[in-house]
Amino acid sequence: MTTFETPLMRLVARPPIVMSHGSGSWLVDESGRRYLDFVQGWAVNALGHAPAELRAALSEQSGRLLTPSPAFFNRPALELSRLLAQDLQLDQVFFANSGAEANDGALKLARRWAQRHRPGAFKVITTHNGFHGRTLATMAASGKPGWDLVAPPNLPGFVKVDYGDIAALEASIDEETCAVMLEPIQGEAGVIVPPSHYLRDVRRLATEHGVLLIADEIQTGCARTGRLLCCQHDDVRADIVTLGKGLGGGVALGAILATNAAAAFQPGDHGSTFGGNPLATACGLAVWNTIRAPEFLETVAARGRYLRAGLEHLLQRHPHLLQSVRGAGLLWAVELRRPQAVAIQEQCLADGLLINAPRDHVLRLMPQLRVSEAEIDEMLERLGQVLNRAERETRS
Numbered sequence: 001m002t003t004f005e006t007p008l009m010r011l012v013a014r015p016p017i018v019m020s021h022g023s024g025s026w027l028v029d030e031s032g033r034r035y036l037d038f039v040q041g042w043a044v045n046a047l048g049h050a051p052a053e054l055r056a057a058l059s060e061q062s063g064r065l066l067t068p069s070p071a072f073f074n075r076p077a078l079e080l081s082r083l084l085a086q087d088l089q090l091d092q093v094f095f096a097n098s099g100a101e102a103n104d105g106a107l108k109l110a111r112r113w114a115q116r117h118r119p120g121a122f123k124v125i126t127t128h129n130g131f132h133g134r135t136l137a138t139m140a141a142s143g144k145p146g147w148d149l150v151a152p153p154n155l156p157g158f159v160k161v162d163y164g165d166i167a168a169l170e171a172s173i174d175e176e177t178c179a180v181m182l183e184p185i186q187g188e189a190g191v192i193v194p195p196s197h198y199l200r201d202v203r204r205l206a207t208e209h210g211v212l213l214i215a216d217e218i219q220t221g222c223a224r225t226g227r228l229l230c231c232q233h234d235d236v237r238a239d240i241v242t243l244g245k246g247l248g249g250g251v252a253l254g255a256i257l258a259t260n261a262a263a264a265f266q267p268g269d270h271g272s273t274f275g276g277n278p279l280a281t282a283c284g285l286a287v288w289n290t291i292r293a294p295e296f297l298e299t300v301a302a303r304g305r306y307l308r309a310g311l312e313h314l315l316q317r318h319p320h321l322l323q324s325v326r327g328a329g330l331l332w333a334v335e336l337r338r339p340q341a342v343a344i345q346e347q348c349l350a351d352g353l354l355i356n357a358p359r360d361h362v363l364r365l366m367p368q369l370r371v372s373e374a375e376i377d378e379m380l381e382r383l384g385q386v387l388n389r390a391e392r393e394t395r396s
C-alpha cells in the first residue's frame with residue numbers, strides 16, 4: 001500500500017484514500033469510489049453523512065451568530081441544555097468540544113464535589129480496558145493496555161478494577177474515593193456488555209458509600225443503544241453523565257450533565273472558549289430533536305434487532321472464523337476466533353465496506369442510526385463474501 005507524504009502526524013495507519021463527501025450511509029472518496037459506512041466517524045454521525053437537519057442548522061446558524069463568547073447566553077445552548085436536562089432527568093449542563101474534554105471536566109467536577117462533601121477524597125475508580133479519552137487525565141482514567149507507558153508520570157488518583165466485577169469494585173472503595181467512572185458498555189474495548197445487574201449494583205454501591213457515579217455515555221448515549229442513554233435500560237441514573245460523539249452528529253460537541261447535588265463547580269472553576277458555542281449547539285439541537293422522538297428510538301431498536309439477527313446468521317455460517325456476537329441497539333461487535341480483525345477490515349475496505357477493528361479479535365459495527373434494512377443486508381452480504389474468502393484461505 002502506498003502512503004502519502006504529508007506533515008500530518010502519523011498517529012493511525014491511514015490508507016492512501018482521501019474522503020470527499022457522503023450521504024446517509026455512504027461515503028465517497030476523491031476518485032469517486034463509494035463505501036458503505038458502518039463506522040460513521042466512530043459512531044459520530046448519528047444521522048449519517050450530510051443529513052438535511054444538520055445542513056439546515058449549520059447554514060441557518062452560521063449566517064446568524066458563530067459565537068458571542070462564553071460570557072453571554074446564546075439561544076441554541078439554552079434550548080439544548082433545557083432538553084437534555086429534561087429528557088435525561090439531570091439538572092445542570094456544561095458544553096465541551098469533545099468527549100475527552102467532557103470527561104476531563106467530569107473528573108475535575110468529582111474532585112471539586114469531594115472537597116465540599118467528602119474531604120480528603122480524590123481517587124476515582126475506573127475499569128481495566130475502559131476508554132475515556134486522550135488528555136493526560138482521561139488517559140490515566142482509561143484502562144487501555146500500554147497507555148501508562150505513553151507519557152509518564154501518569155496523573156495519580158485512579159484505581160482500576162475489572163469491568164463487571166462488583167466485588168472488586170466494592171473492595172476498592174475507601175475514604176479517599178470520590179467517584180466511580182465507567183462506560184455502561186465498554187466501546188473501544190470491543191463492545192463489552194456487562195452482566196445484567198452490574199450497573200444497578202454499581203449505582204447502589206456508589207450511593208451506599210457516598211461516592212459519585214460518573215457514566216461515560218460518549219459512545220453509548222444519544223440513542224446508540226435504542227434509548228437516549230444506555231443506563232436508562234437499567235433505570236440507572238448516574239450523578240454525572242458525559243456525552244460526545246453522536247451529540248453533534250458530526251460537529252464537535254460534548255457535554256457534562258450533573259445532578260444539582262453533584263454540580264459543585266463555582267464560578268471560575270471551569271470553562272471553555274468554544275464550549276457551548278451556538279454553531280455547535282444548534283447542530284446538537286437538530287440531532288437531539290430528531291433522536292428524542294419515541295418513533296425514532298423504536299426504529300433504532302428494531303434495526304438493532306435486525307442487525308443482530310443478521311450477525312447471528314453469519315455466526316452460524318462461519319463457526320470456524322467467528323466466535324460470538326454482542327452489543328445493543330446499533331452498537332455491535334463480532335468476536336473472531338483468531339486475531340484477523342485488521343485483515344478482515346482491510347478486505348472489507350477493498351470491497352467498499354467500512355467496518356472497524358478495535359482489537360485484534362474484534363470487528364465493530366456502528367452504523368448511522370437511520371441505517372435501512374437494505375443497507376444492513378448489503379453490509380452482511382459484503383462482509384459474508386470477505387468471510388467466505390478468509391475461510392477458503394484458512395483451509396488451503
Ligand SMILES: *Cc1c(COP(=O)(O)O)cnc(C)c1O
Pocket residue numbers: 098099100101103131132133134183187188216217218219220244245
Ligand atoms: C470516543 C470516546 C471518548 C473520547 O472522545 P473524544 O471526542 O475522542 O475525545 C471517551 N469515552 C468514550 C466511551 C468514547 O467512546
